[in-house]
Amino acid sequence: MAHARHRSARERTNLYEQITNRIIAELEAGRIPWVQPWGSAKASVGMPYNAVSERRYSGINILTLWDAIVSRGFASHAFLTFRQAITLGGNVRRGEQGIGVIYTRRFIPRDEHRRADIEGREPSGGIPFLKWFTVFSVEQCDGLPAHICEPPPPIPEGLILPQAEALIAATGADFRIGGPSAFYSPTRDYVQVPRPDDFFDPVNWHRTAFHELGHWVGGATRLNRDQSGVFGSVAYGKEELCAELTASFVCAALGITPTVRHADYIGSWLEIIRGDDRAILRAASAASKAADYLLAFRAETEIAANDDDPDPDPDGSMAMDGRIAA
Structure with a gap:
């Protein structure tokens, strides 16, 4: 058990290091990954989101997916997991490389659940941890429904002189x-x-x-x-x-x-x-x-x-x- 906790802490540290190193590389390359200097009239423009749930990614995942959009030339801000692509009747193309994103959870020990049940309250406390999973741009997939991977609307006429x-x-x-x-x-x-x-x-x-x-x-x-x-x-x-x-x-x-x-x-x-x-x-x-x-x-x-x-x-x-x- 102690060995498992040690491994989990080490993996969490590695995730932090990977994310930090990626941001450092962006800054050294002359890009400021959290700045969009041109502004936007709509909050959703340029924000990565899950193509199935339509929920926006948050926190460090925004920077991670912005980096993928820029470096790989994606036109869409929509992403989904391998399993979600299969569920929708499509598939991720062979050889496509996914993007690692994270989500945070709290592990609540069984004893705390038991005490909360006895006292008639919600469990509190818990141990925070990061979990890593992989997403793909809808542009890396085939066979998805049209409403999932529809291209961005054409640029309004006259904006580019x-x-x-x-x-x-x-x-x-x-x-x-x-x-x-x-x-x-x-x-x-x-x-x-x-x-x-x-x-x-x-x-x-x-x-x-x-x-x-x-x-x-x-x-x-x-x-x-x-x-x-x-x-x-x-x-x-x-x-x-x-x-x-x-x-x-x-x-x-x-x-x-x-x-x-x-x-x-x-x-x-x-x-x-x-x-x-x-x-x-x-x-x-x-x-x-x-x-x-x-x-x-x-x-x-x-x-x-x-x-x-x-x-x-x-x-x-x-x-x-x-x-x-x-």
Whole structure:
């Protein structure tokens, strides 16, 4: 019995360590797993929930499942257990890796139950413990009922401005929309941003999209900027400043006017600029190169479109007003 209690305590400690280490890794990677800076008009947006009971996961499980949504590119916030998938007539696809989540329970000794029965009260006290179980995204399953795994609704028309949508498509970047976080993954070379209707002000989606594409442009196969800085380091801050200036330049070129960043972002940039009187010059120079790199895709698309068109003025009628074609 003593051995079993010792094993249980050790397993509980291991769970705490695993969760803590995962959060540390997120912070070191430059992501703050408990912050959603774009805000939301609906409390349920971006919150993971059980697809069967529709109950939201709570506590540390929110961070765990947000991490899975971001790192694996899930568009849905719905999860369920292997057994729940089978009960619904579906199945988890072979080879899919589940996500470990926890729930807390209290073990109440038999003697306490007996005393509570005698005294006519509810059992009290008990020994708290964590239990680990595995869930899967509905996107990792086949054969589930349509109402369980229905895709998210289409993005409302007009929230993504056409000039931005065209430029993003022209880059050919692996650009994913969905999930609770905005980031660029250097190792997997893709960009992910939330849906524009998850932002408090949807116009700010464009700044976030081009901020992350600013990081994408700095990737090893493109402008090859140094992106090795860890969260909180000067190198990381400089890369963030470069990406933010890139977003500003591209938005201006496209005629998009997002709102300003929060004060905490501005404060971190001030610290960098005050500590190095050439930092803003270097960042602006690098951002100009990145913006030009992105905007060049728009020019290539326009040239290609013109090349595909037949002669737009075969009879010369467009020159009838006396102007000379450039």
